[in-house]
Amino acid sequence: MLSHASRSRRALRTLIGLLAGLTLAAGAAAPALADDDAPDIRWSVTPANESGPDGRTFVENTLDPGESVDDHFAVRNVSGETVEFALLAADGFYTSAGRFDILPAGEESVDAGTWISLPESVTVGPGETAVVPFTLTVPDNAEPGDHAAGITASITSVQESEDGTAVGVESRVGFRVTTRVTGVLTPEAAVQAVAGEYTLSWNPFRPGEVLVGLEVENRGNTILLAGGTVSAGGQSAAFPAEGENPQELLPGDTHRFEVLVDDVWPLFVVPASVVVTPTVVTMGGESSTMEPVTADTIVWAVPWPQLLLLLGIALLILALVWGRRRSKKRLQDMLDQAREEGRRANDAPANDASADAS
Numbered sequence: 001m002l003s004h005a006s007r008s009r010r011a012l013r014t015l016i017g018l019l020a021g022l023t024l025a026a027g028a029a030a031p032a033l034a035d036d037d038a039p040d041i042r043w044s045v046t047p048a049n050e051s052g053p054d055g056r057t058f059v060e061n062t063l064d065p066g067e068s069v070d071d072h073f074a075v076r077n078v079s080g081e082t083v084e085f086a087l088l089a090a091d092g093f094y095t096s097a098g099r100f101d102i103l104p105a106g107e108e109s110v111d112a113g114t115w116i117s118l119p120e121s122v123t124v125g126p127g128e129t130a131v132v133p134f135t136l137t138v139p140d141n142a143e144p145g146d147h148a149a150g151i152t153a154s155i156t157s158v159q160e161s162e163d164g165t166a167v168g169v170e171s172r173v174g175f176r177v178t179t180r181v182t183g184v185l186t187p188e189a190a191v192q193a194v195a196g197e198y199t200l201s202w203n204p205f206r207p208g209e210v211l212v213g214l215e216v217e218n219r220g221n222t223i224l225l226a227g228g229t230v231s232a233g234g235q236s237a238a239f240p241a242e243g244e245n246p247q248e249l250l251p252g253d254t255h256r257f258e259v260l261v262d263d264v265w266p267l268f269v270v271p272a273s274v275v276v277t278p279t280v281v282t283m284g285g286e287s288s289t290m291e292p293v294t295a296d297t298i299v300w301a302v303p304w305p306q307l308l309l310l311l312g313i314a315l316l317i318l319a320l321v322w323g324r325r326r327s328k329k330r331l332q333d334m335l336d337q338a339r340e341e342g343r344r345a346n347d348a349p350a351n352d353a354s355a356d357a358s
Contacts, residue, residue, distance in 0.1 A: 041079040043124070045153045045173045048074035048131050058176040060283045061136065065181060068137035073175065075132060075153045077124035084123045085153040087132065089116035092148035092176060098247050098255065100176055102150035112147035112179055115139065122153070136179065144183025145221025148250050150174050178223070180283050188220035189249075189278040189293050193256075196232065196272045196299035198264070204305035207233075207265045213258045214274050214295065218249035226255060228276035228292070232299065233264035249278075266301035273297075 047056035053074045061069055077083050090102040091113035103109055118134035134151065152174030193215040201208045210232040218224050225246045229238050239259045240246055247255055264270060276293045 041077075041081075041083055041155060043078060043083070043085065043153060043173060044074075044076045045151070045175060046074055046076075047175060048072045050131060052129060052131060058178065060178045060180075062180045062182060062283045063136075063138045065138055065142045065183075066140040068135055070133065070135050072131050072133050073151060074129050075122055075124055076129040077126060080126050082123060082125045083155060084121055085155060086121050087118050087151070087153055088172070088174075089113050089118055089134070089149060089151050089177070092150045092178075092250070094248065094250060094253055094255065096256070100148075100150070100248075102152065102174065105154075105170065109149070112149035112177070115142075115147075115179065116149060116151065116177065118151065136177065138179065138181055142181045143221065144181050145185060145251055146223045147179045147181065148223075149177045149179075151177060178283070180222075185222050185280075186220045187222045187224060187278070187280045187288075187290055188218075189224055189226070189276060189290065190217045190219055191215070191274055191276050191293050191295040192217060194272075194274055194295045194297045196270075196297055198266060198270065198299050198301035200266060200301075200304060202305050204303075204309040207263045208301070210261045210264045210270060210272060210299050210301075211258060212261065212272055212274065212297075212299075213256065214276075215254050215256050216249065216276055216278075217254040218251055218278075221251045222280050223251070224249045224290075225279040225281060225287075226257075226276060227279070228274065230259040230261055230272065230274050232261045232272040233267065233270045233301075235261050235263050237261045246279075264301070266303035266306070268300070268302060270299040270301045271296065272299050 046053045047059050048054055049072055053076075059071060063069060075085055077085075086105075088102075088105055089109075090104075090107070091109040091111045092100060092102050095101055103113065115138060116134055116136050119132060122130050122132050124130045152172040154170050154172030156170050158169075191214055194212065195214075196210050196212045199209050199211065212230045212232065214230075216226045218226075226249050227238070227240060227246055229236050237259050239257050247257075249255055261272075274295045274297075278290045278293070280288045280290060282288075
């Protein structure tokens with residue numbers, strides 16, 4: 001079912017992992033405390049070996065059920081004071097915006113987040129880096145396929161709301177941990193909720209555009225990269241668009257795409273089709289392309305500008321025809337009147353002559 005593609009997907013996989021790590025780190029880009037007098041606390045969290053950061057931006061493993069692996073991560077404190085960071089491992093997910101995140105501390109993990117054992121906290125001096133060990137153990141009954149989690153180091157600050165109430169705000173930085181459990185892999189994708197909307201160009205000599213919304217569901221047990229094309233009215237557009245990052249779908253995930261197709265003429269009914277070509281990425285960076293998944297819909301596109309233009313042309317032609325007929329009738333009336341006056345002029349001398357004879 002799968003055909004092996006180029007190993008160049010390895011770089012793409014690395015980019016996605018890096019973006020996931022940056023997403024988890026976004027909360028710490030600014031000072032974590034709201035008080036103007038509070039110190040500026042900044043930190044980073046990356047995978048590491050026993051000596052320190054090892055260049056990885058995320059952790060990936062392929063393990064058998066019941067197997068475990070020991071690993072490390074580094075917490076670097078770049079602020080000017082000693083900080084105690086809370087450590088957390090939790091299930092990972094993608095937000096509606098397509099960014100990777102993990103469950104907050106108050107929500108209970110049920111999958112790969114429960115497989116990771118690590119200390120509850122770590123204290124790091126100013127400008128120092130602490131290497132923290134952790135262990136990932138796959139349960140004996142773990143289902144085959146990909147399981148996503150994340151590890152974060154966080155601090156909690158107290159901020160004041162508009163009504164003066166003190167609110168605890170958690171700022172966290174972390175990285176992604178993905179585990180592929182060996183067994184039968186069953187990649188599967190589906191396309192659903194396909195619908196389109198046409199936007200007119202009120203210039204009758206310019207086409208409009210079709211916005212097609214669709215949902216791609218990962219029904220298999222492997223991580224997929226979702227991409228494809230949308231065609232409408234003889235035009236097509238790819239998603240993700242050029243320059244955009246590919247969207248990963250974890251097993252069970254559904255992500256909504258909106259694709260804009262330009263230069264589509266309104267023809268009352270515009271057929272639209274979606275072709276999704278999911279890609280399965282292995283832990284080693286290789287990739288396999290699945291069979292395309294397709295879906296079709298129709299988009300109503302009433303050509304109002306063109307109809308108004310045709311109506312205007314028709315009215316103009318009608319006015320010209322009516323004016324021509326009116327002018328022709330007026331000319332005919334004038335000719336008839338001239339003939340009548342000529343006849344009357346010819347009859348007048350004859351009548352006068354008859355009167356003289358009598």
